[in-house]
Amino acid sequence: MIDVRQVDKCDETQVRDWWQASHDGAVAGRPYDTYTPWELARQAAATDNPDWDLVFVAAYDGGRVVGAGVTNMPLSDNTDHAYLEVYVPEPERRRGVGTAVLAAVEEVATSGGRNVLVAEAIAPVGGTSPGEPFAARHSYALANREGFKVLDLPQYAGSWGALDEHVAARIGDYRVVEWTNRVPDELVDGVCGALNRFIGMIPTGDLEMGDLNYTPERIRRREERAARLGTTGLAGAALSADGSLAGYHDVFVDAARTSQANIGITMVLPEHRGHSLGLAMKLATHRSLRARFPDCQIVLTGNADVNEHMNAVNGQLGYRLVEQILEFQKVL
Ligand SMILES: CC(C)(COP(=O)(O)OP(=O)(O)OC[C@H]1O[C@@H](n2cnc3c(N)ncnc32)[C@H](O)[C@@H]1OP(=O)(O)O)[C@@H](O)C(=O)NCCC(=O)NCCS
Missing domain, CATH: 3.40.630.30 (Gcn5-related N-acetyltransferase (GNAT))
Structure with missing residues (x-):
């Protein structure tokens, strides 16, 4: 029973x-x-x-x-x-x-x-997993597919020199700034604005997702909680010549397991694309990650199969596809 x-x-x-x-x-x-x-x-x-x-x-x-x-x-x-x-x-x-x-x-x-119920199952690349028939049996429809990717950080960290040249040739008047844990006060409104546009900018298939609703207070609450849990956030922003926020990216490491890092978000606002800002921000945080957590072995991320630009940036850095993430949805 x-x-x-x-x-x-x-x-x-x-x-x-x-x-x-x-x-x-x-x-x-x-x-x-x-x-x-x-x-x-x-x-x-x-x-x-x-x-x-x-x-x-x-x-x-x-x-x-x-x-x-x-x-x-x-x-x-x-x-x-x-x-x-x-x-x-x-x-x-x-x-x-x-x-x-x-x-x-x-x-x-x-x-x-x-009334919008979402569940996830992981399957081998090109294979199936019990989560799929289980979801179907319970009337959940496959709504989105993402690739689960892993970067072997120590193996690739020394091989990014050519990527710096690529970025230098395209970045123009933009610059990348970095911080640890606390979004600088002068950028917090810009970060909220960017995060609140995030859902509309990524491919989410048939998932019914509404926009996020970040405020500076929510950002600070999240930072305080992360500090209490021993989570370090390494983040970066791409700024345009006038100092406004053009892109945002973060990666997290938990004190409980510093051998792994998790990518949070990587985004470049549509009006600022084409300057390799995603790659520039990721190069910066990944190098900080290597310096701050020398025992970190792998970085994990997931992004939609059809997210061409993000997949290209990840491929350049050395990320490889290891599994499929299947997202199921039931709307009551
Ligand atoms: C998916 C999971 C939760 C199923 O747990 P479970 O206890 O075996 O599920 P149930 O016994 O209640 O299965 C219910 C029905 O789902 C379907 N099902 C479940 N596993 C299946 C499998 N391996 N192959 C085919 N059908 C399967 C069958 O229709 C099954 O009914 P049946 O046994 O009478 O044929 C379990 O395999 C698991 O933990 N997987 C990893 C996490 C995961 O994928 N979670 C679900 C996300 S949607």
Whole structure:
């Protein structure tokens, strides 16, 4: 008998059991373990996030946790959306655990007034994964495809000299500025403006996504929370000759696992494209990453298969496709 219950985030034993099942289900059969490390998950569960409501559920078979899920509900934009996660460790699959966990995370979402439900599955390049038939079985439609990419940082960091020449020939009057963790006061309005245009600028397939809604206060809240969790943000902006923001990019490293870095966002505003600003910002942050975290082995990113320019920049830096990210959607 499978019993799915909400996890008490204040109970570390419950959170640990939930994390273990999530981790084991998420990484099964995959080439890299990129799942949130325990130490970070533990701290994140105990640290309030005013911009996201996260509800964890665990499936019990007797006293054993056999599956886990999350309902991620944005609070500051897209408040009709819920991002659902369902994980079942391999030995527990094909006996209805996933279905029971999905029903529970959906119930949390609908009780929270959400009617656009989005879930993700990872598949090998050119192959399939259990998430696909599972999603289809539960009436989720494939809405977008992204490539999951990895850069072997130490291997490529020394080979970017030719890219500097390419940038120098095209950058004109633009310049790149960098910072760590805190967006400089004079750029924070520009960064919010850029982030709030981001969704409209990237290919999202059939996903129903509304614009983001960043304010300087939200940026500062996010920075404070990252500091509490030990996350370092290395960021850069491309500025035009008059000092206005033309592009923005960030990459994050968690103290709990400095061997990996995650790309957040890379964007160049449409009116400033064609000057290699995306490449210039990425070169800057990747070099800072190499200098600040010499043990960092891989950088992870995901972008739509059809995002031609971003794929070209990533290819130049040495990123390689390792898996497919499939995004499913059910609109109630
Ligand atoms: C997808 C996942 C959650 C399924 O968990 P599960 O406990 O095996 O799911 P269920 O037993 O409830 O399966 C329900 C139905 O989904 C379909 N299904 C699930 N896994 C399948 C597989 N490997 N091949 C074909 N169909 C599958 C079947 O229709 C199945 O019904 P059936 O067993 O009566 O044929 C699990 O494989 C997993 O954790 N994968 C990694 C994370 C992931 O992809 N999450 C889902 C994102 S949408």
